[in-house]
Amino acid sequence: MFVDQVKVYVKGGDGGNGIVAFRREKYVPNGGPAGGDGGRGGDVIFEVDEGLRTLMDFRFQRHFKAKRGENGGPKNQHGKNAEDLVVRVPPGTIVYDAETDEMIADLTENKQRAVVAKGGRGGRGNTRFSTPANPAPYHAENGEPAQERDIRIELKVLADVGLVGFPSVGKSTLLSVVSAAKPKVAEYHFTTISPNLGVVSVDEANSFVIADLPGLIEGAHLGAGLGHQFLRHIERTRVIIHVVDMSGAEGRDPYDDYVKINEELRQYEFRLMERPQVVAANKMDMPGAEENLKAFKEQLQNDEIKIFPISALSKTGLQPLISYVGQLVDETPMFPLGESEENEDKVVYRAEEMETPFYITRDDDGSFVVSGKQIEKLFQMTDFNRDESVRRFAKRMRGMGLDDALRERGIEDGDIVRILDFEFEFVN
Known part of the structure; x- marks a missing residue:
């Protein structure tokens, strides 16, 4: 069977978490921060294999997920980066974002590669946040969430x-x-x-x-x-x-x-x-x-x-x-x-480059729903088990103007704010 068009889901590996740790060495009282960074998550990469002629393999596997990076360790030990997930495709493969219909890659030559889902960077350990004002921070980042999306793959036969x-x-x-x-x-x-x-x-x-x-x-x-x-x-x-x-x-x-x-x-x-x-x-x-x-x-x-x-x-x-x-x-x-060569020098502005940091909507139950790539990524990279991380998150939100925007929408003390699947009580 010849398969020349298919839709699949791809997700890079999330970054590993940074950790909070301190030096615990003999004769070194009050040792400084020593939390290592998390490792980078793997990318999902399409690579051309001239021995393939169809997209048949994609009929049996529609989900491709790269591995996440390792978490950081004590003594400033960084987590191991995850290996990239390399998926073989035939020459003549064109990859589109299924939602925006934007072309991601046009793969024609043997061994040519394209990243179709980027892995997340590793979270920073508490060593990275040490300052003269706060030499022993109790704050570390979770790994960055990886890129995930549905893509459409088309095959155009390469014939002379x-x-x-x-x-x-x-x-x-x-x-x-x-x-x-x-x-x-x-x-x-x-x-x-x-x-x-x-x-x-x-x-x-x-x-x-x-x-x-x-x-x-x-x-x-x-x-x-x-x-x-x-x-x-x-x-x-x-x-x-x-x-x-x-x-x-x-x-x-x-x-x-x-x-x-x-x-x-x-x-x-x-x-x-x-x-x-x-x-x-x-x-x-x-x-x-x-x-x-x-x-x-x-x-x-x-x-x-x-x-x-x-x-x-x-x-x-x-x-x-x-x-x-x-x-x-x-x-x-x-x-x-595709388009004529006249358009080759035109700049394409991607939506994510000009995207607003957050959007505010009201749910049926009256709660305020905050969404947007930047605010959601900041939320996912915050460790809410640590008070210092929570305070840092609140400071970053104020810096983005979220507090003022919520007040303009009429929020009051005690109202519920929802980000992703989590709810908070607003305090003025």
């Missing part, structure tokens, strides 16, 4: 050449005779429902990868038929072989087929029309093919597009086609994907 055309025009047969690929071939539409790859040898030194992609129909750019499942894969190709059934065996006009398929490519992504295109006039061994080819050439009126009469079934006319396509592949650079 893509075969396009209506269903049943002979794309799979052509692939099977020019390479060692064994695609399913049958006399009904949409025999191919997922991409098939094959390697075509031009000569002893040169070869290229060719993809037989699911057949197009009108409206494919809107998702009709196998529309978007097909079109996402054609974006990667350098050269397009447009396979046309010159026999018109199903009552269709070859030139009309050619125009409709090109219009679908243009509607989906206009830059697809920049790719070199070759017409493989297939089924030339069928009655009426010669007359249809003559009419096709008269209607096309474009000398730049080469037309190669072939019969994939009888294996005739294939070598000139393969030689010419191999030459085009060598001459054609990779095409940029």
